[in-house]
Amino acid sequence: LDWEDACLGDPMAELAAARCDLHRLYSVAAADALADAYAALAPVDQARLAWWDLYMPSAQLTFMDGWGLAPEELERLRGAMTRRRDLALAALGME
Structure with a gap:
């Protein structure tokens, strides 16, 4: 948790930020596993997540x-x- 920046915001932004960290520290597979685990517990807006995955x-x-x-x-x-x-x-679809 980033308490110094705590506020209400888009949960997809937080998910994308964590995915960057996992990718950097471990692998693409670890980042994808987090998204899968998150999706098992809460809805994931794939379009918004993709934009945050680009921004981060x-x-x-x-x-x-x-x-x-x-x-x-x-x-x-x-x-x-x-x-x-x-x-x-x-x-x-922008590759």
Whole structure:
């Protein structure tokens, strides 16, 4: 939970943010497993999720150069978020 930014908002945004983290830390499969587990408990608007799945990694790609990461970590993160963005583009039929 991000208590410093707590507010009412689109749950698909939070799901997409968590999917970015899981993709970065583990794999695409882990990110997809979270979405599947979430869908078993609550409705998932696939269209909204796809747009948030595009926004989250795009925002990270825009700003990550200023995060002070080691070059190898920056490159790994850039690769993961580029893949996440490309998957979202494909889901939106924009590949």
